[in-house]
Amino acid sequence: MPNRKNSKKNTSGASQSKKDKNESWIDPDRVVNKAQNIVNSAVNILEEEIAAGILAAKNIEKKLIDVDELRSNPDALMNRIRRDSHEVLDLVIDGFASITSQMNEVLETLKNETKSASKKNKSTPKSASKPSNGNVIFLEPEHPLKAGETTTLNLSLFNDSENETSTIELRKSDFLGSGSQKIGLRAIKIEPKTVQLKPQEEKDVNISINLPKNSIVGYYNAFLTDVNNPKIRILLALEVVD
Amino acid sequence: MDVLEMKSKLKYYGAETLRGIHAFVPEKEPKKYLYDLVLDYPNRGGKGFRPGLCIASCGAHGGQLSEAKFSAVTLEMLHNAFLIHDDVEDESLSRRNKPTMHTTHSRAIAINVGDMMNALSLFPLWHNKTLLGEKLAQRIFLEVYHLITESAEGQALELGWRQDNRCDLSESDYLRMILKKTCWYTCIQPIRIGALIGSKGSVNPDNFNRLGYFMGAAFQIQDDILNLVGEESAYGKEIGGDIIEGKRTLMLIHLLSECSKKEKSLIENYLGTPVLERTMTDAKHILELMHKYESIIHAKKTSQYLAGAALKEFYTHFSHLKDSEDKAFLETIILYMINRDY
Structure with missing residues (x-):
């Protein structure tokens, strides 16, 4: 000073x-x-x-971490190996999370593309789509949902075959958020679980989403595919708000 | 954002945090001697400065209050635990306009309540795993571990100085002590944690060390000044209590370096007397000396310089972020510190 x-x-x-x-x-x-x-x-x-x-x-x-002591003590060494194995496992899990996140980004892109396509064709209702080979159907509630809320989306399935009966059984995935958060697939209910469509027949499927009370705010995507025809792909998107 | 809006936002974040604290306190026995007392200090209504900084830093980095809520609860619980133990260690009489816990109950009960609050503060960090993911939750855990150890080290320095009646301390000693005792847990780590959450772990938290330190130091010095010149009802503690407690504030360190030998010897004798035997007359005399040697003006200016440096750091690390209420909130807090007229 x-x-x-x-x-x-x-x-x-x-x-x-x-x-x-x-x-x-x-x-x-x-x-x-x-x-x-x-x-x-x-x-x-x-x-x-x-x-x-x-x-x-x-x-x-x-x-x-005393290397010499570790070497001279087989129990400690085994513990160390177990711990390191856990760390390796953590790395694998991190890698998996990263892949999931990348998949999410792809899904987001698909979602945006489908959105822009649906804007071009305003006659197609947002929550009622017809699956056809090679396209992804995009379903989204009209409004963001709060944790604990339930909503139902309607999906119209149409068998465009002239002579074959088709059986559709949708398989669900978890809702994945933008970070590591997710909502388990149990939040999704599909009624009826299996749909049999005669040639040129159309039937409705109700997909209800019942958000758990502890759902974290954010954007989520889940994927539905037909067990018998993997080319039928449906993307469920939703936003959870406070 | 004006000061009133800033204070109202701080109040809102404080209220949300208090709601979170209530959620983490078990509804079981023993209530009378423990769990009711755990809620005593938080219910008295603190400023909520630490959770406010954490939530705002999260918001400024693109996150939401809901993502920072558990960390904010931990910060506020730890702060209240520290206060209970501090009051015992400092033999303080009032806290937030009410008698301190150890004066209305026993010292032993108060220490145990503080221990329980420290333990309860860990559980929200566990819940961060589901809220933010394992990796981020682990990083926040380490941030909290660091702030607790630093605070205890800082407290040890201050208590040790009083025990040994140290009267040869410099401003650097003081700045080091408050870095450890106050700044990490009050500003640096709340801002770091909020930024980590808001950016989903992508930001380098070290960027905020200087900002938090300068803010925290300015905050601590201003708090110590208010203890000398504030109104008791607004300050919530007994005015001049720091002099009675022999707290090594910047004003006391400045006074000891500026006063005459005779005055220094008088102050040393006063500080060497056990706390409960110190008189208000002597404390008032030391306060007069602080006015005489402009120790309070010196502290006010020092805090203003530090707040100014904090503002510069804020612009360096927050300017590139999208404008938001939370960003404006942080800026207003710093400007308030700079322009404060007590």
Whole structure:
């Protein structure tokens, strides 16, 4: 601190040092200097403390992982192997989560494309679509849902074959959120579970979604496919709000 | 955003956090000696500064309140646990306009209630696993582990200085002590945790260390000033209590470095007397000396410099983020610290 020693020695009265100090607060250069000194001092302390923290953490790690001791102690070694295996498993799970997230992105893109297609053809109702080979049907509730809410979507299935009967049995996936959150496939109910369609016959399927009360806010996608014909693909999308 | 809007948002975040705290307190016995008391300090209505910073940092980074709620509950529970233990350690008489827990119950009961609050604060972190995913939940757990250890180290420094009646402390000693005792848990880590949640783990939390430190230091110094010049009803604690407790504030350290030898010896004697034997007359005399040597003005200016540096850090690390209420909220808090006239 500038002038600290001078003012300290002036013990005959505080009035003179008070005057000096008042002026020092007004002088812009000294104010900047004082501010810089304080901030620099704070920055140095912060850096020192962070460095000390890192060193201490490394020392703890060192104590926890003693290679020689591990080698000489078969039980500890086995424990270590088990722990490392868990870590490897975690990595695999992380990789799987990453793949799931990428799949989600693909689904999002498909969803957007289907959305823009449905905008072009306004006569197609949003919640009633007809499956045909190679297309993804997009189903979405009219409004975002709250945790614990239920909604039902209607899907019209049409057998465009002239002479063959078709059996459709839809298989469900979990709803996957944009992060790692998900809603289990038990939230989706399909009625009837199996549909038999005669040639040129049309039938309705009700898909009800019953959101668990602990559903986390966000966007989710689930995928339905026909067990007998994997080319029938249905994307269920929804938004959970507060 | 103006100051009133900022305070109202802070109040809202505080109320949401309090609701969360209630949800995590078991409804079982022993209520009279434990669980009712666990809710005592939170129900008195603190500022909710720490959860507010965490939720706002999350919001500014694109997250939602619902994602930060468990971490906010942990921060506020830990803060209240620290307060109960601090009050025992400092022999404080009032907290949030009411008598401290150890004065209305026993010291032993108060310590145990603080212990339980520390334990209860862990459970929301466990729930972060389902809310945010395992990886992010683990990172937040380590953030909380760090803030607890730093706070205990900082508290140890301050208590040790009082035990040894240290009167040779410098401003650097003080800045180090409040970094550890206050800044990590009050500002640095709440901002880091909020940013991690809001960005889904993509942001480097180290970016916010300086911002949080400067904010936290300015906050602590201003809080210590209010203990000397504030109104008791607004401050919630006994005015001048820090002098009675012998707390090594920036003002006291400044005074010890500026006053005459005779005055220094008088202050050293005062600080060497057991807390309960110190008189208000002596405390008032020390307060007069702080005015005489402009220790309070010095502290006000120092806190203003630090708040200014915090604002610069805020612009560096938040300017690129989309404008939002939460971003404006954080900026207003810092501006409020800079412009504060007590």
